[in-house]
Amino acid sequence: MVEHIERQTKQKDAIRAALADCEEFISAQDLHRKLEDEGSKIGLATVYRQLNALADAGAADTIRLDGQQLFRLCGDDGHHHHLVCKKCGRTVEIDPPSESWLRKVAEGHGFTVESHTLEVFGLCPECQKP
Amino acid sequence: MVEHIERQTKQKDAIRAALADCEEFISAQDLHRKLEDEGSKIGLATVYRQLNALADAGAADTIRLDGQQLFRLCGDDGHHHHLVCKKCGRTVEIDPPSESWLRKVAEGHGFTVESHTLEVFGLCPECQKP
DNA sequence: CTGGATGCAAACGCTTTGCAAATAG
DNA sequence: CTATTTGCAAAGCGTTTGCATCCAG
Numbered sequence: 432m433v434e435h436i437e438r439q440t441k442q443k444d445a446i447r448a449a450l451a452d453c454e455e456f457i458s459a460q461d462l463h464r465k466l467e468d469e470g471s472k473i474g475l476a477t478v479y480r481q482l483n484a485l486a487d488a489g490a491a492d493t494i495r496l497d498g499q500q501l502f503r504l505c506g507d508d509g510h511h512h513h514l515v516c517k518k519c520g521r522t523v524e525i526d527p528p529s530e531s532w533l534r535k536v537a538e539g540h541g542f543t544v545e546s547h548t549l550e551v552f553g554l555c556p557e558c559q560k561p
Numbered sequence: 562m563v564e565h566i567e568r569q570t571k572q573k574d575a576i577r578a579a580l581a582d583c584e585e586f587i588s589a590q591d592l593h594r595k596l597e598d599e600g601s602k603i604g605l606a607t608v609y610r611q612l613n614a615l616a617d618a619g620a621a622d623t624i625r626l627d628g629q630q631l632f633r634l635c636g637d638d639g640h641h642h643h644l645v646c647k648k649c650g651r652t653v654e655i656d657p658p659s660e661s662w663l664r665k666v667a668e669g670h671g672f673t674v675e676s677h678t679l680e681v682f683g684l685c686p687e688c689q690k691p
Numbered sequence: 692c693t694g695g696a697t698g699c700a701a702a703c704g705c706t707t708t709g710c711a712a713a714t715a716g
Numbered sequence: 717c718t719a720t721t722t723g724c725a726a727a728g729c730g731t732t733t734g735c736a737t738c739c740a741g
Contacts, residue, residue: 514670514672540653543683547679551663551666553667
């Protein structure tokens with residue numbers, strides 16, 4: 432099998448940089464718009480491709496919200512979950528649940544644990560204000 | 562404001578019944594196919610509308626898996642989560658995580674908790690066999 | 692009768708893909 | 717030079733919507 436050598440392109444850099452700039456999860460479309468606003472003329476398809484590549488490579492985290500896929504650069508390598516504000520979309524990283532609890536429950540049903548997702552939705556402090 | 566009076570139709574009944582028949586989560590398209598197979602000629606749009614209505618009314622639970630929305634009739638009113646087999650798709654209901662833990666974490670960030678989803682992916686006993 | 696419900700097909704929004712042109716190594 | 721990457725536009729997918737028709741109340 433032939434190895435696929437990753438090529439370094441300005442588009443990839445721009446996308447990665449723009450993603451790194453984001454503190455929160457961002458959709459491919461929003462990232463594309465952000466790049467356009469910054470002057471980078473990058474095709475939407477390229478943004479999707481690069482984002483998926485990053486996610487596949489484990490360099491980016493993704494969550495699904497409301498039918499869209501949101502991406503964020505993976506800072507740490509560990510598992511983490513999110514508290515998502517239903518109103519403004521702000522997300523806060525939360526600590527992993529007790530992994531042992533998970534494993535215990537899964538194995539109680541004879542399942543192995545490969546991955547899991549946990550998302551908590553609510554209102555952030557700002558959006559709770561009247 | 563005028564009240565919307567729910568009308569009783571055979572389509573609604575059929576959809577609700579078919580959904581009740583399902584033990585696992587099912588997509589709108591699959592449910593539509595199932596209904597067709599049973600001889601009910603119901604429009605796909607109606608299935609979507611009814612399913613969304615059930616979900617809005619809180620009578621059905623929905624999860625998003627792989628870009629699709631899956632529905633299931635809410636048997637119990639409590640919260641529950643799933644262990645999903647990556648290979649065969651089998652799902653097992655699991656007990657809720659310590660709700661208090663969730664709330665504690667969320668409130669630690671000033672968030673309220675409105676809802677949450679937890680999905681655990683792995684291999685079921687069958688699919689672990691070589 | 693009357694207004695909610697249905698069915699159809701067209702519209703939608705997000706994402707992916709085919710393909711020719713551009714370009715990194 | 718050659719294979720990867722890009723950009724564009726078209727296709728794909730699940731879902732929603734407009735509208736004429738249907739039918740429960």
